[in-house]
Structures are given as C-alpha cells and as structure tokens.
Amino acid sequence: MKTIPHEKGLPLLGFLPEFRKDIFAMDKRLVEKHGNICSYNLGPNKIVLLAQPDYIKHVLQENYLNYKKDYFYDELKLALGQGLVTSEGDFWRHQRKLIQPAFHRNEITQFAEIMERETKSLAGDWKNNERSNTIIDLTEDMKKLTMKIVSQSLFGTRIFDNSAKLSESINYVIDYLTQRLERYLKLPPNIPTPRNLLFRRHYNNVRDHLLDIISNRHENPGDKKDLLFMLLAAQDEETGLGMSDQQLFDEIMTLFMAGHETTAHALVWTWYLLNLHPYVESQVHDEIENLGEGINSVFKNMEALPYTRAVILESMRLIPPVWGIGREASEDDQINGFLIPAGTTVYIPIRRMHRHPDHWNDPEKFDPDRFLDGTLEKEKRWVYMPFGGGPRQCIGNHFAVLEVQIALAVLASLFQVQINNIENIEFNPGVTLRPKNRVLAKIQVKKVRDSQNKP
C-alpha cells in the first residue's frame, strides 16, 4: 500500500490557523508541493486532500456509497432534517428518485417565467434607486431576488415576503445555521442558551406555517403547478405512497436553503468579474442588445444568449459559490493504492481544481470563450465541478444556471452595474464562498430603445 504524504502541522491544532487564514492559499501550496493527494490535520480531524480527477470520480461516483457527507452536514440537520442534502443511503436514494423529475430540464422552464418576473420587479426598485442616486448593497439585493424566486417556485407566492414575522423567523434560522456551521467550537444545540432557544422558537414558527400550507394543499390542491404541487404528487412507483408532511417540510426547507444563497453569490461574483473585465462586460451587453424585441421575454430566447451563459460558467469556475466538498469514509477504502481508513475526511478542493494548471490553459484568466462551444463541461467532468458530481450532484443545477442567466440578462439590458468598492472586495469561504465585506454598487439606467424591456 502506498503512503499518503502527510504535512505536519502544529501540535493539537494541525493546520487550523493556516486553514482559517487563507484556505485557498493553503490548497494551492499543498497541491503544488504534493500533487494529487496529501493529508494533514485540522485539530483532531485527519483530512485527505484529493486533487486528481480519477480520485475525485472514485469518491463522488464509483464508490460514493462509502463516502457519507462529513460532520459539517450534521449541523444542517437542525433545520433540514432528513431532506435531500442531509439524508443518506436508501432513504436518500428513494427521495432523490421522487424529487428528481420536478427538476428535469423540461419542468424547470416553467419557473423561468417566475425568474423573469421577479427580476423585473427588482429592476423597478433599481430604477427608483437610480433616481434618488442610491448606492445598493448588491449581495443583499441578489439574495432577496433569489429568495423570492425560490419561494415563488416552491409555493406560487412570495411566502416569506408576505409576513414580517415569518420573514424574521426564516432569516434567524439562516443566520443561526450559518454561524454554527462556521464556528469550530460551539455548545450543543440542545443546551438552553438564549440563542438556541430563540432558534427553536423561530424554527417552530416556520415549521408550523409551512405545515399549514401543506395541509391546506392536501385539502385544496388547486391548479398551481409549483414545486410543492409536484412534491405532493410524487409517489413511490411500487407502493404508490407519497411523502409524509414532515418529510415534505424537510424537503421544502432544503430546497429553499440550498437554492437561494448559492445562486445569489453566483450572481454577485459574476457582476464582480464583469466589473473587472470591461471587454467581457461589453460583449454581454452587445449580446443582450442583439436580442431586440426578444428582451421582453428573455426566458423564451435563452438559446440566443450563449455568451451570457459562458460568462456564468466561467464565473463559477474562477469563483465557485461552493468551493469544496467534504466526505467521510464509512469503511476502509483504497484509492490508487493509497489506504483511506474508515473515518477519514476526504476533501475535494473544487476551487483549486478549477484553477489547476494541469487542466486549464491560463487558469487564472477570466475567459468565457472557453465555455462557448458547449463541450468543456462534459470534457472536464471531474475537474469543473461547481455543482459537485456523481449521484449527489446538485439537483438544482439547471434551475440555477437558468436563473442566473435570466437575472443577468434582464438587469444588464436595463442597467450598468458599477461596483464602487471593487478594490476592497475580499473572499470569505464559509458555507458558501461569499464576499467578506458589503458589495456596494451604483446602478445606472442604460439608454434603451423604446421597444425594449420596461419593468
């Protein structure tokens, strides 16, 4: 058996300080020094870093049943229960089979109309901002937008927007989870600290509200073909049974949580890169202007926006909202003759793979052209992984790309988004890869032809 090169870190802490200081610099250093595989300690946890496409494929696809989601996901269970992100084994497989059809490429096109409508509503607000010359917080606006899109797609209404109390509760649940996920040392959630108690109260409020909606839908299914409708209709092929209400709630919370923040950050980072690359930005504007009347219903003209799509894929290469994946080996395994003992955490450094010089020409360059002919995504299957890979690949990948493409096209058709503090934007790799500071942007209305889009 071959020995995995081990980096010796500090006693007890291992590489925790370096990891916290700059995980991306650390990934780069380790991959340059050791190549495909190496190990190190983060506190008491042994981590094996994998930077080779075949090794990654092994973990995410070939032997994925041996690699469970790591300890990080246990925290998520507090709010997501047994939803798709956090469940495992046969239960997960069964749920994935039930839910997958709702995210089929053909099904999600019906949500494109919602994406466009909600973006136009934001555009209306931006027009007012521009008149009063306000500077907006881009991350906040993108989050509000993606939250509205995902709740409209799930329930056919902007549910969290309609009630201040419910909105406060869902925001508390999100903040609480984010903080727990990003803290290394924390008290167990069942200790009655004020924060833990408050979390319980807000979580119960969201749960009661959503269970009420589910129960009303059982009684009056109505004719809305939203995601909730599809989830309610989903039945096991053999038994004919659907999901319990608690399971429906877990899945709804999961789709809501997994579906909005990642997408919001994909949008923010795309604006950021466009600001840094005026030539690419002008190409995007040209492509959108060439849509002519088509801009009035972007969702019907997606095939006319190949460059915008390539920009989004390239943006997620350089700045992937999910920057790494962790798994824990259930049993001893071997990867190309290296022993992976049971209990080891394996780490797939998505962002590093996206910039790995063995796999990309000019890896640090923002060059959307590389995605233009549409073949690269498949060709680099285990190198380019903004949505993960294998059976547990993101269920919302088509939904997300469609959403970012529509939002970008609608907003760029009307506005020039100029980030004021571009020089000071830093990266914060937490649950998602987000900006450390606020992204402040000035919104300028473009001079558009009369026939063009009006929110």
Ligand code: HEM
């Ligand atoms: C740009 C936006 C998005 C990015 C970058 C992203 C990324 C990812 C990644 C990397 C995974 C795999 C995690 C792992 O293997 O540990 C994942 C899983 C998942 N994502 Fe996304 N995601 C995005 C948008 C969405 C949307 C819009 C939805 C739903 C509306 C969604 C729902 C899910 C779910 C349910 C899973 C778990 C799938 C399973 O384990 O079966 N995501 N996502």
